[in-house]
Amino acid sequence: MSIQIIGVIGAGQMGQGIAQVMACAGYQVQLVDSSADALDKAVIRIRQSIEKLTGKGLLEANNDYLAAIQCSTELSSLTSANLVIEAATESEKVKTTIFQALASICPASTLFASNTSSLSITRLAASIPNPERMIGMHFMNPVPLMQLVEVIEGLQTDKSTTMTVMEVAKRAGKISIPVKDRAGFVLNRILLPMINEAVFVLEERNATEEQIDQIMMLGAAHPIGPLALADLIGLDTCLSIMDVLYTQFGDSKYRAAPLLRQMVDAGRLGKKVGQGFYHYER
Numbered sequence: 001m002s003i004q005i006i007g008v009i010g011a012g013q014m015g016q017g018i019a020q021v022m023a024c025a026g027y028q029v030q031l032v033d034s035s036a037d038a039l040d041k042a043v044i045r046i047r048q049s050i051e052k053l054t055g056k057g058l059l060e061a062n063n064d065y066l067a068a069i070q071c072s073t074e075l076s077s078l079t080s081a082n083l084v085i086e087a088a089t090e091s092e093k094v095k096t097t098i099f100q101a102l103a104s105i106c107p108a109s110t111l112f113a114s115n116t117s118s119l120s121i122t123r124l125a126a127s128i129p130n131p132e133r134m135i136g137m138h139f140m141n142p143v144p145l146m147q148l149v150e151v152i153e154g155l156q157t158d159k160s161t162t163m164t165v166m167e168v169a170k171r172a173g174k175i176s177i178p179v180k181d182r183a184g185f186v187l188n189r190i191l192l193p194m195i196n197e198a199v200f201v202l203e204e205r206n207a208t209e210e211q212i213d214q215i216m217m218l219g220a221a222h223p224i225g226p227l228a229l230a231d232l233i234g235l236d237t238c239l240s241i242m243d244v245l246y247t248q249f250g251d252s253k254y255r256a257a258p259l260l261r262q263m264v265d266a267g268r269l270g271k272k273v274g275q276g277f278y279h280y281e282r
């Protein structure tokens with residue numbers, strides 16, 4: 001199916017990036033967030049990111065990419081979207097509520113994708129009519145720079161839905177790899193236990209934050225240490241993924257580090273709030 005208008009729900013760090021790459025790929029983008037403040041901040045960050053990429057010669061200087069993005073706090077602005085990519089908070093309840101509301105206002109032909117890090121696409125799809133149009137499009141953070149999109153087919157996803165979203169990802173300059181609908185998919189099933197282990201090491205005071213990150217960068221050639229990466233992802237998102245892995249696989253190796261949970265309880269969610277394992281100037 002031909003995609004011209006893409007709805008993006010959630011204007012946080014992921015939604016901003018998704019809206020940006022889709023606008024830069026030539027799609028009309030309708031960006032929705034329940035918070036007007038989040039939308040205002042998103043527009044500022046997208047402008048800054050586009051300027052940076054233009055400065056590096058990665059985007060055309062005379063193209064007003066931002067003009068392709070319309071913002072709204074209302075889901076009803078998405079009725080004419082051909083594809084809606086949801087990147088709201090990582091909570092099954094939040095996402096199910098959004099998709100049910102969308103299903104009641106969008107035609108049955110509108111494709112729905114979730115950027116969830118760990119939730120079951122099959123379960124999200126089961127909550128709406130026409131589940132064959134639901135799929136996972138798992139972008140990486142920061143979206144404008146990271147090439148991968150994991151494409152997750154739920155049990156009822158139609159092949160045509162998969163082909164269409166892979167085409168969209170390609171046009172946005174991404175490489176998509178289809179994976180099965182298992183908790184954490186592939187990337188986070190491998191990545192998050194490593195981050196969680198780093199938090200256990202910190203909790204045991206075996207090493208400081210900086211030492212842990214340096215060890216993984218110098219010793220394992222990681223471009224960023226696990227604690228800095230946790231701050232970038234968002235500690236609430238990390239915790240939510242660990243809880244899903246633990247619940248779905250029932251294996252104690254996936255239990256979240258108590259310090260990770262405490263950090264979330266304390267509101268130290270990482271870079272997006274200015275404080276996580278490290279402090280960030282905002």
Ligand code: NAI
Nearest residue numbers: 010011012013014033034038087088089090116117141233
């Ligand atoms: P975030 O906390 O930066 O942004 C979430 C946004 O969703 C907020 O602006 C919030 O106002 C909005 N929101 C919440 N409920 C809403 C609703 N009912 N309607 C409209 N907007 C709503 O979170 P982030 O990091 O952007 O994550 C979003 C999604 O992307 C999550 O599912 C997360 O698991 C996934 N993800 C996150 C990655 C990361 O590195 N942070 C990487 C890949 C996927």
